[in-house]
Amino acid sequence: MRILLVEDEKYMAEALAQVLKKNNYTVDLALDGEYGLDCALSAIYEIIILDIMLPRINGLDVLKKLREEKIAVPVILLTAKGETEDKVTGLDCGADDYLVKPFKTEELLARLRALGRRKSELVPEGILSSGDIELNPNTLDIYCGKKTYKLTLKESQLLELLIQMKGMIVSKNSIIDKLWGFDSEAADNHVEVYISFLRKKLLSLNSSTSIQTVRGVGYLLKNGRG
Incomplete structure (x- = not known):
């Protein structure tokens, strides 16, 4: 390396x-x-x-x-x-x-x-999709219609994890284990920061896909408005 x-x-x-x-x-x-x-x-x-x-x-x-x-x-x-x-x-x-x-x-x-x-571990071949967004984990690009946004590695990994869970709730501990490793010193606020970054980028793309907080449990990816 x-x-x-x-x-x-x-x-x-x-x-x-x-x-x-x-x-x-x-x-x-x-x-x-x-x-x-x-x-x-x-x-x-x-x-x-x-x-x-x-x-x-x-x-x-x-x-x-x-x-x-x-x-x-x-x-x-x-x-x-x-x-x-x-x-x-x-x-x-x-x-x-x-x-x-x-x-x-x-x-x-x-x-x-x-x-x-x-x-x-987290970068597979091919494009991942959920609702109106597509993610290319190899280039870290997220697409919505004709709009494109470049993600950081951590943002891409987090979005990939949420997409792969197909609408199921992902706990903060699971996110930390997957993105930072179980032996890291990453805390809940690390996850909150990256969730905030992703939400802003989804909004900037005018996507109908959103990241929902389930209080006390974790996060899930929701497709469609309302």
């Missing part, structure tokens, strides 16, 4: 790169946001580890540019800020996961394994 690590603290970046290489990852290193963006736009990476506080171009702007260019590679954000608002901002920009500094390298490796595992 080829990884792009964008981190301006040289000592930390080189140390992380060595750890990743020892764990059989191929790593390219960028020490500023401008060079990191140039590398990322090549679309040759399977995962990007991206610091938020970067010289020249900050990590969030790098991430926004990637999503604008329809590059859907999974991104793990590194941030020194642990407040919920900062985490949500990063996720809202299209990140798939985040780590708050300082963190243990074992946790980063676990997140990388989880992203790789979730992608391989």
Whole structure:
């Protein structure tokens, strides 16, 4: 697996790169946001580890540019800020996961394994459909009529899970297990954030398909208005 690590603290970046290489990852290193963006736009990476506080171009702007260019590679954000608002901002920009500094390298490796595992387990061949929407898990595109929207990996995985359940209720615990892994530290608010993102995108597509909350139980995909 080829990884792009964008981190301006040289000592930390080189140390992380060595750890990743020892764990059989191929790593390219960028020490500023401008060079990191140039590398990322090549679309040759399977995962990007991206610091938020970067010289020249900050990590969030790098991430926004990637999503604008329809590059859907999974991104793990590194941030020194642990407040919920900062985490949500990063996720809202299209990140798939985040780590708050300082963190243990074992946790980063676990997140990388989880992203790789979730992608391989949840991405099937072909188009999935429900009501008036279609999802291509391979390109992360959602279609409704003539409109198209690019999802992040986590958004695509969540929508795929809801579609596969065919109108049955999916609990938050089940979503966490499928998308983050049973041994992750993901909590209910992670699920709520991605449910909110998906609802906004369904609305922007003017879809009649909606995600319904069953209080105290979970979520289900409902087709048709009313």
